Amino acid sequence: MTYSKTSLFEKELQESAGFFKSLAHPARLAILKYLANTKVCMTGDITEVIPLSRTTVGQHLTELKKLNLIKGEIKGSKVNYCLNNKVFGDFVQNSVRLLEEINSQKEEGIC
Amino acid sequence: MTYSKTSLFEKELQESAGFFKSLAHPARLAILKYLANTKVCMTGDITEVIPLSRTTVGQHLTELKKLNLIKGEIKGSKVNYCLNNKVFGDFVQNSVRLLEEINSQKEEGIC
DNA sequence: ATTATTTGCCGTAATTTTACGACATAGTTT
DNA sequence: AAACTATGTCGTAAAATTACGGCAAATAAT
Numbered sequence: 001m002t003y004s005k006t007s008l009f010e011k012e013l014q015e016s017a018g019f020f021k022s023l024a025h026p027a028r029l030a031i032l033k034y035l036a037n038t039k040v041c042m043t044g045d046i047t048e049v050i051p052l053s054r055t056t057v058g059q060h061l062t063e064l065k066k067l068n069l070i071k072g073e074i075k076g077s078k079v080n081y082c083l084n085n086k087v088f089g090d091f092v093q094n095s096v097r098l099l100e101e102i103n104s105q106k107e108e109g110i111c
Numbered sequence: 112m113t114y115s116k117t118s119l120f121e122k123e124l125q126e127s128a129g130f131f132k133s134l135a136h137p138a139r140l141a142i143l144k145y146l147a148n149t150k151v152c153m154t155g156d157i158t159e160v161i162p163l164s165r166t167t168v169g170q171h172l173t174e175l176k177k178l179n180l181i182k183g184e185i186k187g188s189k190v191n192y193c194l195n196n197k198v199f200g201d202f203v204q205n206s207v208r209l210l211e212e213i214n215s216q217k218e219e220g221i222c
Numbered sequence: 223a224t225t226a227t228t229t230g231c232c233g234t235a236a237t238t239t240t241a242c243g244a245c246a247t248a249g250t251t252t
Numbered sequence: 253a254a255a256c257t258a259t260g261t262c263g264t265a266a267a268a269t270t271a272c273g274g275c276a277a278a279t280a281a282t
Contacts, residue, residue: 003240003241004240004241005240005241006240042228042229043228043229044227044228044229054228054229058229076228077227077228077229078227078228078229079228079229
């Protein structure tokens with residue numbers, strides 16, 4: 001096939017779509033929620049809270065790292081993770097603006 | 112393999128993840144934006160604005176219909192689509208609340 | 223030094239998503 | 253009736269996602 005025509009759309013839509021994609025799995029939302037509460041933790045801690053294997057959790061972490069939503073700091077043989085508030089906040093701001101823009105149409109459609 | 116462990120997570124996370132998934136493609140965001148502006152239009156109109164084939168646009172519409180984010184009304188041989196403000200608004204409200212909850216942690220993490 | 227812990231990397235497999243063409247069908251026009 | 257328009261449905265194929273297990277490497281503990 002041809003594939004991935006996402007690049008044909010406006011940059012704003014591409015970025016928001018990418019952000020939403022990273023939020024499109026309950027495991028990743030659970031990870032973000034957990035990190036928001038615990039401030040810092042290592043991969044193992046996260047694995048204990050998420051009902052998935054270590055490998056799969058690691059994959060979801062990679063997905064979140066791809067957009068810099070989380071930060072990781074190597075500490076000996078462990079890795080400490082935490083939310084990247086700046087990046088996450090910016091994404092939230094832009095994406096919520098888009099959603100509110102769509103949602104601002106108050107009057108009901110004809111159908 | 113085993114597959115789809117999304118059901119192991121809290122309902123709230125499942126629902127928000129589902130909503131984000133439906134927003135995870137620029138084409139679908141473009142469709143929603145278009146519908147918000149034009150109030151009503153038929154599939155053909157959308158296809159002209161989206162750089163994808165009619166079949167693919169139809170598939171994205173089906174994806175949006177799955178969560179009732181849009182409504183379709185048959186009018187002769189045409190189908191008029193419009194946003195389902197009620198459903199869309201509820202999803203936005205719940206999901207934005209979740210994002211704000213994660214984002215509310217103002218102090219920077221340790222790493 | 224040996225063992226345990228923590229993580230990284232690789233491979234694999236099922237499932238889902240993305241994308242399209244081809245054909246069918248139901249109205250609309252002429 | 254014939255031609256056109258709008259949409260639905262089916263099949264297919266590539267690519268991405270989801271989910272694991274296995275093994276290696278590096279640090280920490282005994």
